[in-house]
Amino acid sequence: MKLLGAVLLAAGLLGTAAGGEQLPWPDEPSRTCFFQMLSSTDREFCRGDLDVIYPELGEVGCMYIPKCHQYRRRISREWGSPRVRYPQADKSKKYVLVLVDPDAPSRANPRNRFWRHWLVTDIPGADLRRGDIKGHVLTDYVRPTPPPRSGYHRYQLRLYQQPADAAIALSPEERVSLGAWAMESFVEQFRLGSPVASTQFLTKYYED
Numbered sequence: 001m002k003l004l005g006a007v008l009l010a011a012g013l014l015g016t017a018a019g020g021e022q023l024p025w026p027d028e029p030s031r032t033c034f035f036q037m038l039s040s041t042d043r044e045f046c047r048g049d050l051d052v053i054y055p056e057l058g059e060v061g062c063m064y065i066p067k068c069h070q071y072r073r074r075i076s077r078e079w080g081s082p083r084v085r086y087p088q089a090d091k092s093k094k095y096v097l098v099l100v101d102p103d104a105p106s107r108a109n110p111r112n113r114f115w116r117h118w119l120v121t122d123i124p125g126a127d128l129r130r131g132d133i134k135g136h137v138l139t140d141y142v143r144p145t146p147p148p149r150s151g152y153h154r155y156q157l158r159l160y161q162q163p164a165d166a167a168i169a170l171s172p173e174e175r176v177s178l179g180a181w182a183m184e185s186f187v188e189q190f191r192l193g194s195p196v197a198s199t200q201f202l203t204k205y206y207e208d
Helices: 002-014 068-077 125-130 172-176 183-189
Strands: 051-054 083-085 094-101 115-124 136-139 153-161 197-203
Touching: 051 197, 068 197, 083 125, 094 125, 115 125
Parallel strands: none
Antiparallel strands: 051 083, 094 115, 094 153, 115 136, 153 197
């Protein structure tokens, strides 16, 4: 459905390319804005119909952020946190939302993996179904800001069902730095298990 939605968005808002015209890759200049889905390998991460919605762009899950209309600049410099919605959320449960960049400083050399961009616990399922992220913010939202000439970065959102009565917190050491976060250890420490849903989008430095 997300693939169909991206195709319809590109076709409905922007029109289609002329017959036989080759569509540009996401980083090629173009007067027309094309919304391209991720490669089959990167799409494997997208599971469970987790919606991530930015202003004007709409749902960006499993997509490249296009350069047209300054979208890459605006997601890095202007826009605040996206609306995150999980229609299958259990109204009686609470959830943990994690946003990380596993490609810091680059996908080829991710020595600072995972860079923590957002961490919210105690999100009521009823709010999550509406896309209203209310909970205990452990890390304020940090915009995606890939460094120049570092290529595409994956920005991964993972949603976990929070164990009942779990008091989740970051250690003093974790609060000091966003980079090189031991996310797997955090997940294991608080018995979060596997994500109930996950998605990602890719973007690069807006002037590259």
